[in-house]
Amino acid sequence: IRIGGSFKERQSSKNVLSCENRDPRFGHTETDFSNLFARDLLPAKNGEEPTMQFLLEVVDILTNYIRKTFDRSTKVLDFHHPHQLLEGIEGFNLELSDQPESLEQILVDCRDTLKYGVRTGHPRFFNQLSSGLDIIGLAGEWLTSTANTNMFTYEIAPVFVLMEQLTLKKMREIVGWPGGEGDGIFSPGGAISNMYSVMVARYKYYPEVKTKGMSAAPRLILFTSEHSHYSIKKAGAALGFGVENVILLKCDERGRVIPADLEAKIIDAKQKGYVPLFVNATAGSTVYGAFDPINEIADLCEKYNMWLHVDGAWGGGLLMSRKHRHKLSGIERANSVTWNPHKMMGVPLQCSAILVREKGLLQGCNQMCAGYLFQPDKQYDVTYDTGDKAIQCGRHVDIFKFWLMWKAKGTSGFEQHINKCLELSEYLYTKIKNREGYEMVFQGEPQHTNVCFWYLPPSLRGMPDCPERRERLHKVAPKIKAMMMESGTTMVGYQPQGDKVNFFRMVVSNPAATKSDIDFLIEEIERLGQDL
Amino acid sequence: IRIGGSFKERQSSKNVLSCENRDPRFGHTETDFSNLFARDLLPAKNGEEPTMQFLLEVVDILTNYIRKTFDRSTKVLDFHHPHQLLEGIEGFNLELSDQPESLEQILVDCRDTLKYGVRTGHPRFFNQLSSGLDIIGLAGEWLTSTANTNMFTYEIAPVFVLMEQLTLKKMREIVGWPGGEGDGIFSPGGAISNMYSVMVARYKYYPEVKTKGMSAAPRLILFTSEHSHYSIKKAGAALGFGVENVILLKCDERGRVIPADLEAKIIDAKQKGYVPLFVNATAGSTVYGAFDPINEIADLCEKYNMWLHVDGAWGGGLLMSRKHRHKLSGIERANSVTWNPHKMMGVPLQCSAILVREKGLLQGCNQMCAGYLFQPDKQYDVTYDTGDKAIQCGRHVDIFKFWLMWKAKGTSGFEQHINKCLELSEYLYTKIKNREGYEMVFQGEPQHTNVCFWYLPPSLRGMPDCPERRERLHKVAPKIKAMMMESGTTMVGYQPQGDKVNFFRMVVSNPAATKSDIDFLIEEIERLGQDL
Known part of the structure; x- marks a missing residue:
């Protein structure tokens, strides 16, 4: 196979790859973007040349941004308050106007947008469950947006539809469902995936709700732990169950649900004449990173004929690691699973899958058979059209970047990434658990990469627990x-x-984080907190 | 301001901009990707150089694709059946494996993915409401994926959150709400935006449903026309109303709802003891492009105290045109509006807004106050955090490409685009309305760009209407x-x-389509259909 060679010239010149070290010969581009406008780009006549030059200039901005993001001497962010950005800083004007701006100004706007944003790929960005900037995934996103299509039919997304199908099957195999059988779809995030699970459970047990509404069913109860993600409650509110029918279960001191509490609450609900429908077991809770005991919950779901959903939005990635997947032991007994590759697997946002063990439920639950979209008389096998499974109509292509990363890393590459992240958090835990000025929020080694701790400034150390201490400690982290x-x-x-x-x-x-970044975080907390 | 000049070298050489006419001197790249893997890219040590070269190679693939997409001598698609792609064509293997593939193979996979896809930006792609490939929008998407952040808090998306706020305000001003006041959010597509409208309407009239579920409300009825988008029914099913409580309204021969039928059905529902809650007026129906008479519907909503939603997913764009916005006259009386810039305004997928006239309802309806995400004790004004308005938790950045396009085109640029598309469809309508072998599905000039017609092969012309003719005609278009x-x-x-x-x-x-492409479509239909 032949790889194109068109970039030799710029690749041979270091100045192309670095904004800072430009060869003075190349101080100016030939293109004057100040006299060019969007209307001069393709599809305009003679628009090809300015289009290519404009896009390459954008890529120059982006590659510089990427390079700096991985450079620890760059700041993670350049913070400004909303009113400052709204007032306009150094000419960065967010207001929209009636008349077009030049491409020169558009390029400046691109630079400013990045300048005042947050570098979520920086090795020292630990703020969110999703972090990092995977280069293959990024390339996948660039291609996805260039292809600019929609997942609802094979007709206009043939390759992406098949990639989704194969990848979902692979994920179901990894979950442990025989032969990877079942169903699934990529959705716009874990909250929507969890919402799907509740919808599908309801459809399985009370299909008439689709037609007649919630009044066709008895009072249905959903169970989820007090440490679980709030999206189960959101689903309960949205889908017409009502938040008070989402029963929160007690957790142990590590944030894992207590199965006995579940059983007690199931019995209580039944005694009141309600119908326990659905249990969400969290595999990797948002704050503590706790894994609920899936097998014990599955036993109860079987005993009481309930739907078992596993919210592995955060912890699902651990299934890729032979070392850590035991933490999700029992997941193969779930009726549905949420798993967000955009979290622990480092896939760019957004990439979330809802997997369903029983085939046909997603379709049955959601299909409305819109004739204008899903014509049965197409020339190809229309079972590949996915649109009628979704609550969306148009659906963004979230699969390609993930598929491409899987190709590029292999299953083994994801495993290494996961193991490495867990090792780093173990390093952090070991470092601070007996360190002066630190107090762990729960005892024992974390199950996931979540390490929860208080930093006590010297002024609080040795102070006995009392309302004043609590009040002061509450203000330290903010x-x-x-x-x-x-x-x-x-x-x-x-x-x-x-x-x-x-x-x-x-x-x-x-994936960019190292032990030195963990050390830096601790130093930084101590530097900033010591006089509080 | 200074615009970087780092691309001079490659820009000065035509071979860089064209895959076909490469100067033989540049037949090989210096980088041998066959021995490079994802693990060699950033954040790997010495990963900067291969990262930059890999990304530039990807950009080379993408710019070649873009160039060809706008070239009418390129095919719109290279069709293959699912089984053909699954079996692997010319080495394009969709299966995922345990071990990593080389970057050379990854680049081949990128080329193949585009090769077997559909060029939705091609001037002759008319298959979907979303088509075209806007270069500014594309640049915006590339930047968005490089920034790889999430809309839920100002903390990690300061610039994007403000852009969303300002753009939503501008859209509300254009809808006609005084001072652009109100609320809104970008959602993953029109179906979800419409779902939001039903949720918010329910919350406004029966806020206790959030807590107690649908059993706390009487039997609630939603109205929408038989020509409206199926997402209203999907919302009815999902949210617990039941599809049979989504009443379909009759339309006139042009696909516009008949207000008298709405009133009759409201009265009928009330007589049965049900509560009419919500009317969806479609502004630009999917098939006919029809605009429901919003003012007459608004009168009935006022009379019967109902929520008025306008689904302008497809037709909302016409608000940007002084010539065509009268078709949405009355939209300023709506309680909520769906408007998808990714359709008529040419913004890359996905970009859909739900606008709500009354402030606070979105938040009230959806908030669950997750302490780990929306800390009230941050140092900035946390009213800018948007996450608790959404049914999603993480939310993709859909705003930037749209904001950037607005900057680059101005309001006036969108207006020109819309007027041009309407002119083209008028051209098509005029061309075929009296042409031999064509029959219009409805009479009179279309309201939107939708032109609906039958092509009659010579064998069917002159045949009187009868079951056989209908059966044969039914097969012609497929x-x-x-x-x-x-x-x-x-x-x-x-x-x-x-x-x-x-x-x-x-x-x-x-935006790439011209009269010659319309002519081509007609010629092509006649060429392919004449012997049927």
């Missing part, structure tokens, strides 16, 4: 976080949980 | 479409509607 953001050096999340005051939640999913 | 796809020359949609057999639905939203 203060440190605010200073971190203003200095732009690193980012990590914090939150309260139950009766626990604000603590840091460190998570590692960023 | 046969022509199949041949079109196999020859790859153009793409246009078809479908039946009500008791009408399969007909072509031509739509124009592609």
Whole structure:
């Protein structure tokens, strides 16, 4: 196979690859973008040349951004308050106008947009479950947006539809469903995937709700733990169950659901004449990274004839690791699984799958048979049209970047990434668990990469637990976080949980992070927090 | 301001811009990708150079694809059946494996993915409401995926959150709400936007449903026309209303709802003891492009105290045109509006807005106050955090490409685009309305760019209406479409509607289309259909 050679010239010249070290000979581009406008680009007559030059200029901006993102001497962010950005900083004007701006101004806007944003791919960005900037995934996204198509039919997305089908099958195999059988779809995020699970469960047990509404069913109860993601409650509200019919289950001190509490609450609901329908087991909770005991929950679901959903949005990635997948033991007994490759597997946002063990339910639940879209008399096998499974009509192509990453890394590459992230968090845990000024929020080694801890400034150390200490400690993490953001050096999340005051939640999913970045985070917390 | 000059070298050489006319001196790239793997890219040590070279190679593939997409001598698609692609064509292997593939293979996979896909930006692609490939929008998407962040908080998407806020306000001003006041959010497509409208309407009238479920409300009725998008029914099913409580309204021969039928059905529902809650007025129906009479519907909504939603997913773009916006007259009386810039305004997929006139409802309806995400004690004004308005948790950045296009075209540029598309469809309508072998599905000039027609092969002309004619005519469009796809020359949609057999639905939203492409479509239909 032949790989194109058209970039030799610029590749042979270092200046092309670096904004800072430009050869002075190339101080100006031939193209003057100040007299060019969007209307001069393709499909305009003679638009090809300016189009190519404009896109290459954009790529120059993006590659410079990427290079700097991986450079630890770059700040993670350049923080400004909303009013500052709205007032316009150094000419960056967010307001839209009636008349077009030149391509020169558009390029400046692109630079400014990146300048005032947050570098989520920076090795020291730990703020979110999704972090990092995978180059293959990025290339996949660039291609996806160039292809600019829609997942609803094979007709206009033949390759992507097949990639989705094969990838979902592979994911179901990894979950452990025999032969990878079942169904699934990529959805716009874990909350929507979880919503699908509730919809499909309801359709399985009370299909008449689709036609007649919730009044056709008895009072249905959903169970999920007090540490689970709020999207189960959102689904309960949206789908007409009502939040008070989403029963929160107690967790142990590690954030794992207590099966006995589930059984007690099932019995209680039944005694009231309600119908327990659905249990969500969390595989990797948002704050503690806890894994609910799936097998014990599955036993109860079988005993009481309930739907078992596993929310592995965050923890699903651990299935790729032979070392860590035991934490999801029992997942093969689930009726549905949420798994977000855009979190632990480092796929660019968005990429979330809902997997369903029983075939046909997604279609049955959602199909409305719109004749203008899903014509049965097409020349190809229309069972490949996926649109009628979805609650969406148009659906973004989220599969390609993931498929391409899988090709490029192999299953083994994902495994290595996951193992490495878990090792880093173990490193952090080991480093701080007995360190002066730190207190762990829960005892014992974390199950996922979540490490939850309080930093105690010297002024709080040795103070006995009392309302004043709690009140002061509650303010420590927000203060440190605010200073971190203003200095732009690193980012990590914090939150309260139950009766626990604000603590840091460190998570590692960023492939760029190393031990030195973990060390840096700790130094930074101590530097910023020592006088609080 | 200074525009980088780093691409001078390659820009000065024509061979860089064209795959076909490469200067033989540049027949090989210096980089041998066959020995490079994903693990050699950033964040790997010394990964910067291969990363830049790999990305530039990808960009070379993409710019070649773009150039060819706008070239009418390129086919719109290279059709293959699912089994052909699954078996692997010329080494294009969709299967995922355990071990990584070389970057050389990854680049080949990228080329093959584009090769076997559909060029939705081709001037002769008319198959979908979304078509075209806007270069500014594309650049916006490339930047968005490089920034790889999430809309839920200002903290990690400061610029994008503000852009969304300003753009939504501008859209509300254009809808006609005083001062652009109100609320809104970008959602993953029109179906989800319409679902939001039903959720918010329910919350406005029966806020207790959020807590207690649908059993807390009387039997609620949603109204929408028989020509409206199926997403209203999907929302009715998903949200627990039940499809039988989504009442379909009769339309006139042009596909516009008949207000008297709405009133009769409201009265009927009330007599049965049900509660009419919500009316969807379609502004630009999917098949006929019909605009429901919003003012007359708004009168009834006021009279009966109902929520008025306008589904302008397809027709909302006409608000940008002083010439055509009268078709949505009355939209300023709506309680909520769906408007998809990814359709008529040519923004890359996905970009859909739900606008709500009353502030606070989106938040009230959807918020669950997750402490780990939406900390009230941040250092900035947290009213800018949007996540708790959404049914999603993570939310893709759909705003930037749209904002950038608006900057680059101005409001006036969108207006010109819309007027041009409407002119083209008028040209088509005028061309075929009296042409031999054509029959219009409805009489009179179309309101939107939708032109619906039957093509009658010579063998069917003059045959009186009878079951045999209908049966044969029903097969004409699918046969022509199949041949079109196999020859790859153009793409246009078809479908039946009500008791009408399969007909072509031509739509124009592609900025690359010209009169010659319309002529080509007609010639192609006649060429492929004449012997049927």
